[in-house]
Amino acid sequence: MPKGSAGGSTGASTGSTKAPAPKTHGKSGNPAKRNNPALRGHNTVKPASAGDWISGARLRTLPLAIAPVALGTGAAIVASNPGVYHPVRALLALLVALCLQIGVNYANDYSDGIRGTDDFRVGPARLTAAGAAKPRTVLTVALAFFGLAALAGLVLVFLTQYWWLLIVGVVAIAAAWLYTGGKKPYGYLGLGELFVFVFFGLVATMGTTYVQVGRINVESWLSAIGIGLIACAVLMVNNLRDIEPDKAAGKRTLAVLIGPKWGRVAFCVFLLLPFVIVGFFSLFYPLAYFTFFVLLVALPACIIAVTGRSAGELILALKLTGISALAYGVLLGLAFAL
Numbered sequence: 001m002p003k004g005s006a007g008g009s010t011g012a013s014t015g016s017t018k019a020p021a022p023k024t025h026g027k028s029g030n031p032a033k034r035n036n037p038a039l040r041g042h043n044t045v046k047p048a049s050a051g052d053w054i055s056g057a058r059l060r061t062l063p064l065a066i067a068p069v070a071l072g073t074g075a076a077i078v079a080s081n082p083g084v085y086h087p088v089r090a091l092l093a094l095l096v097a098l099c100l101q102i103g104v105n106y107a108n109d110y111s112d113g114i115r116g117t118d119d120f121r122v123g124p125a126r127l128t129a130a131g132a133a134k135p136r137t138v139l140t141v142a143l144a145f146f147g148l149a150a151l152a153g154l155v156l157v158f159l160t161q162y163w164w165l166l167i168v169g170v171v172a173i174a175a176a177w178l179y180t181g182g183k184k185p186y187g188y189l190g191l192g193e194l195f196v197f198v199f200f201g202l203v204a205t206m207g208t209t210y211v212q213v214g215r216i217n218v219e220s221w222l223s224a225i226g227i228g229l230i231a232c233a234v235l236m237v238n239n240l241r242d243i244e245p246d247k248a249a250g251k252r253t254l255a256v257l258i259g260p261k262w263g264r265v266a267f268c269v270f271l272l273l274p275f276v277i278v279g280f281f282s283l284f285y286p287l288a289y290f291t292f293f294v295l296l297v298a299l300p301a302c303i304i305a306v307t308g309r310s311a312g313e314l315i316l317a318l319k320l321t322g323i324s325a326l327a328y329g330v331l332l333g334l335a336f337a338l
Contacts, residue, residue, distance in 0.1 A: 048132035056127045056138070058105040063322045064200050064231050065097035067329025071227055072208025074336030075220035079213045086212045089159060093208040095152040096169075103145030104176040108187075110138040111180040116249065146173050160211050168203065175199055190254045192239070193232040193270075201228015219336050222281070226274030226332070230325045233270035236263060237305050237321055241314035268302045271321060274328065287335035291328060298324040 048056075073090045113128025114135050127133040153169040175195055179187045186195060205224035206216045239246065239255035240263050246256050255263040275295060281288040301320035304313055 046132065048127055052127060052132055053141075056106060056109055056133075057102045060319060060322045061101055061105060061234070062098060063326035063329070064196075064234060065101040065204070066094065067230075067325045068200060068204035068224065068227050069094045069097050069208045070329040070333035071223040071336075072205040072220055072333075073212065074333030075205070075217055075223060076209045076212035077337040078219050079209065079215060079217045089156060089212050090208065092152050092156040092159075093211060096149050096156065097204055097208075099145045099149035099152065100172060100176055103142050103149060103173075104179060106138055106142035106145065107177055108180045110135055110142055111185065113138070115180075146176065149173065156211055160214075162211065162214075165207075165211070168207065172199055172203060187253065188251050190252055190257045192235050193254050196231045196235050197228040200231040201225060219281070222277050223329075223332055223336075226277040227325065227329055229270045229274050230321070230328060233267050234318065234321050234325060236267045236270060237301075237314060237318050240264065240267065240305065241311050241318070264306050267305050271298050271302060271324065278328075278332065281332065281335065285335045287338055288332060291331040291335065294324050294327045294331065297327065 069090065072093065076090075077085060109126045109128050113126055116129075128135050128138050150169060150173065153165070157163060157165050157169075176199075178185055179192065179195065186192065202224045205227060206220050209216050209220040236255060239253040240260060242253075243255050243260055243263070246253055254266070258266065275292065275298075278288055278291045282292075297320050301317045301324060304317040304320070308314055308317060
């Protein structure tokens with residue numbers, strides 16, 4: 001999901017003037033593919049270091065995996081019998097969410113890289129687009145994390161005996177891949193926010209509750225909507241930064257479709273509306289009031305997103321939104337649990 005300098009400059013040919021022009025790959029005619037060193041026979045970039053691979057995991061997106069599990073676990077504690085708690089199931093749900101998030105990040109790196117999309121980007125350089133790692137290697141790492149998520153999910157299904165959840169797992173992994181992968185990725189059709197809301201909001205939160213207590217309560221439903229909206233805010237502000245590069249690459253995100261003005265409005269709505277849900281829960285859970293302190297981070301993120309014009313300002317808004325997601329999930333989840 002979330003993406004300084006464009007990667008295309010790294011793809012300049014280093015051969016002599018007599019060297020033949022590099023062949024294009026595929027039939028798209030996308031100039032990014034011609035500029036991408038990862039897709040050419042010679043490498044112009046130093047191989048990826050451990051730090052590059054860590055950066056490729058996009059750690060700033062991990063709050064989107066942690067927050068729904070915290071909320072779902074808090075809701076499960078409310079719904080369970082006194083003294084009943086399933087920490088192993090909660091940890092397995094967290095492992096599934098984290099591995100899926102990291103897997104989709106590497107999958108996006110691979111898919112956007114081989115399409116040439118990332119050669120237009122203004123954010124940090126990606127492994128595939130910069131030529132720091134072979135596309136096949138990035139794909140293998142992505143599939144490894146999807147495999148880890150599947151393995152943790154299988155253990156969870158075995159413990160709960162909810163075998164139908166295997167279907168949910170397959171759909172979740174397919175959605176992670178098809179975000180930017182496949183012939184018609186839905187992330188290129190303005191549907192990214194919808195799928196983020198469903199999988200990083202509803203499925204992750206309510207799924208965490210269900211595998212622990214076998215049912216879903218109001219706390220799980222409403223908090224799933226809240227964190228799903230914040231996840232949409234994370235994706236929106238990321239794509240606001242990349243509107244022009246995405247247009248150039250033919251990537252039609254929701255931000256591209258509605259434009260920067262309405263994109264900024266949508267971002268603020270996505271980020272602030274979940275606090276209406278906090279107001280409702282505050283009527284029943286006194287500790288939920290502490291979740292309003294997250295506004296000290298969320299409101300500056302909105303101001304920066306509305307007034308900022310540079311990529312650096314929008315990256316700051318992205319970081320603040322990620323912090324808001326984590327704090328929202330942990331504080332409201334604790335309010336339920338305590």
